[in-house]
Amino acid sequence: MAQxxxxxxxxxxTPEQKISNEELVESFNSYVAQYNAEHADAIAAGSVQPLQPSSAEFIEKASGIRSRYVLDREGILDPQRMRPRLPTRGNDEPSFMCDMGAAASREALQQACVGVEAVDGxxxxxxxxxxxxxxxxxxxQAALGVEGWGYDMxxxxxxxxxxxxxxxxxxxxxxxxxxxxxxxxxxxxxxxFCDRDSHFIFGDAATAVLVSAAEGAPAAGQFEVLGTRLRTVFSNNIRNNRGFLNRSESPGRSEADRLFVQNGRRVFKDVVPMVSELISTHLRDLGIDPHSVRRFYLHQANLAMNEYIARRVLGRDATADDAPxxxxxYANTSSAGSVIAFHKHRDDIQADDVVVLSGFGAGYSAGCVVMRKH
Incomplete structure (x- = not known):
């Protein structure tokens, strides 16, 4: 019998350090002024295009982002560097990701009122x-003292x-x-952080979700997983080419090509209908009216994108209560974003309320998790 x-x-x-739009723009504009001054002759000759400054208003209008948490703000805000300073740790030290994940995991276990001995993977x-x-x-797994298995995806x-x-x-x-x-x-x-169109998008964070059998788990606060659905469609419109086959000395790859790049307009056009259809058909197949869903926890990438997806699913504009x-x-924290929204905005969910968590992004990839509060 299935559990x-x-x-x-x-x-x-959540990292201790934070950067506001205003601070990020001040650093970026200093870099732009420096770049344009260094390339003044080439710009005048028309062989190099001048960089354009940014503004806090532009960032918020384009994305809905006002600030972000980061592991290192000093390196990011240094116009001579424009990237975080995260020193390489020794092999006998925990990785940054391990430290972050352990902190989030311990809170998840504490909230569930269970110890590591209850976790198998x-x-x-x-x-x-x-x-x-x-x-x-x-x-x-070793840092937490969990017996069992672990893998990355x-x-x-x-x-x-x-x-x-x-x-x-x-x-x-x-x-x-x-x-x-x-x-x-x-x-x-x-x-x-040198690209005006994307330097503001991301922040750092870590989340943890404890998925368990209902039997043996505390009844209070449980969200039963009614169903999950996934979809992937290959696209180059969001890409990161960094890897061991294109190290810094490799020809044909600029440094910028090894960082996050996207065709934002195309992503918007492709992903909005894909995710809207995934959520709508999943709810329909579960026999759930979208209008009866108490809350949608959507991937936190772009405010306009979330508004369009919610509108297509609901047939009306969603409120901040419908889709927090x-x-x-936090800015875009990639896979962590929808879980952060769930973590911070679920205390008022009542028994038998249905909620939806959905993440989507490069690949294209999209996932939908439908839950009911016990």
């Missing part, structure tokens, strides 16, 4: 892996939703009693 699967706890790690599901191997999940910004499905399947078929799905995102490490926004404070 009833619930989400019994969530956790969040860990899935680290995120966009930006600190290294190829050994798996961050296995390192995190990367499906870009949809990773947490994909991880929840994998965890739910493991619990449902009886191969695990509980699985931690952890999304430690160091998004600032792969962002081009944490994007303004």
């Amino acid at each position: 009833t699967v619930v989400i019994s706890g969530t956790g969040l790690y 860990i899935i680290v599901a995120c966009s930006n892996m600190q290294r190829p191997y050994p798996a961050i999940a296995v390192e995190l 990367n499906v870009a910004c949809a990773s947490a939703a994909f991880g929840i499905q994998a965890a739910a399947d493991a619990v449902r078929n009886g191969s695990a009693r509980a699985v931690l799905v952890v999304s430690p995102e160091i998004c600032s490490g792969h962002l081009n 926004v944490i994007l303004d404070e």
